[in-house]
Amino acid sequence: MAPTTILLLWLVIALLVAGVYIYVWSTSKGSAGAAASLTRFRKPLFIAMVVVLGTTFLLTVPRTPYPKGQIPDAVVYVTAKQFAFAQSLQPVSNEEEFSNALGYQAQVPVRGWVEFRVTSLDVNHGVAIFGPDGKLVGQTQAMPGYVNRLFVRLHKPGSYKILCLEYCGTAHHVMQSTFQAVAQELSSVSSSSQRRMP
């Protein structure tokens, strides 16, 4: 579900809640009306919440963004370090390799599975991918000592940005990087990426 759709959903429920509060508040003015308890709604509300939340749970859990055995069409290693990202086609494990990789900008295929293998050399960072239209495509955390495997399909060719989405220090907001998604034959891009290894 698109974030703006979720916003709309929240807004509708929020207005509904506010409407109920305003109505109930309006009944409390002046002298008491006919005694009535809202506790008769307890059971229906309970059942409604169990049904709605249970259904949402069952529908959304299979859509978690975690690796599900996809075969990647391209693999990019993303290594974070205050306050830059290095992209590479081989794992980066020290500062020298990190510095060497800094100039590299990956090219990945549109519509294929791209696997980002994400880690950090110092503190926690976030690797969030923003599309050419500025919308957030997906994200994972970059944690020292761990590799998080992020699989995404990019549907539009163009320049994609990686922004840090975990606060990592006082220059957190300048930490970003760019890669390209290109409309080519999947096998051709993968192999061309392999040749461009820094």
Next chain:
Amino acid sequence: MTELALGRQRELAESPGIRHLAWLWGGLFLVLFPLLGLLGVFMRMYQAGWLQELVPNPQWFYASMTLHGLGLVGLIYAASFVALLWAVSPHVQFQTRWLWLSTGLTAVGVVLLVVNFFNGFAPGWYFLYPLPFVPSGAWSGTATDIFLTAVAVLGVAWVIWELELLRAIAARYPLKVALGWQYLRKGEPSPEIPPVVLVATVCAIAGIIALLAAVVMLALMLVHRFSGSMVDPLLVKNLIFFFGHTLVNLAMYHGIGFLYSALPKYSGQPWKTGVPLVVAWNLVLLLVLTAYFHHLYMDFAQPTWLSVVGQFASYGVSIPAAVVTLLGTLSQVYRRPVRWTLASSLMFWGTMGWAIGGVAAVLDSTIAFNFRFHNTLWVPAHFHTYLLAGIVFIVLGFVAHLVQELSGRGESTGMRRAIMALLLVGGYGFVLMFYLSGANGVPRRYAVYPPDAELGVQLARIATFFIALVVLGVLLYLVTVGKQWGAALAGAQGSSASD
């Protein structure tokens, strides 16, 4: 008025130590909440692009962010805890020296945190390990040491008062009785317990467990501090959020305990313990301790089943909140001749903030949605809704309740309506800008937005207009409650002179 006076006499005469503690924390809240809130105003104005030339170093944005977050989470937790103590005090006997010791230690911890602000200490409110030890030249090792000391002191302080709360309850009620298990048997429950005792018991148990996690977290950080080698950051992150998430939720539950006790004084409708309330709060005890996993959804190295447990618990914990507390609050008011004052208004509308912020929290706790919401401004959107328009309303209601009971003075209807209108319109307008930003992928915790995130700047500018309404509402509240407080003090001096 007579009923009000009688209520005051009964409660205050029973627990003068708690009364003094409540007055102190009420006063502290009225001073510290606006000051710490102003740091937030500074941050939003900085993001709006209006202060970047005046304060060119963004470190002060992040130092403000750290003190704003840490300070307000701690203050709201502590002030709501005292509201809970005050509400439960007619039913249990406290050894108040322990509560005063905790207050003194809390003051020491707060002073250390404020000192660290001037050291430029800026790892954020949840100080995600190992960031405090890797400042990239922004703050010193001494600042990190001061911070660790502050965390240790605050941890000791809060363990003491959670333990004292549990001890005081256990001295009167066996634990399973305080948890209401006798209501689950057939027949009349014996003994009956007030709802606030049940809530206080759940809060104390969860609070002690959360603070024990904080002790382990601190111990691991000290291992890093003295050995220089990194400990497992995923383990520490789990501990930080187990502790931090639980603490923030407990702040809300403290306020709910107070609400159960105080709102009936305005509605005339007793809030009784029954099977739904007992089942709800025992479930809360279980679920609140496992919901924190939703903070680690984007750590893909975390076992997936833990994230699924996080989504299940986050969904589950919303059901008792809605079915028991929110519906119960509405029942207290529906077609009742409620005595609307500043206190009862803030309590009632505060639960609406909890509900609306809670809906946003449930949406964000859906793993598939969190993929695009995590660490965007949706996160401060939902927690500002249930903190600012939720528990802060209830704590402000608590202070207003205290001073109105003692002074016997109310505020004019016009003033009450003006304050509530400013706080509600300003508060919801302010958080709406966060929601709009979050849904458009604007990152949180950015001092300066990149050029292609201009929407974040524009929405921050609009937000400052709504913040101005909140500031005005808080100022009117302070003037109103300040006058009532003055009248209460004058009354107290008058009565002691006549004695």
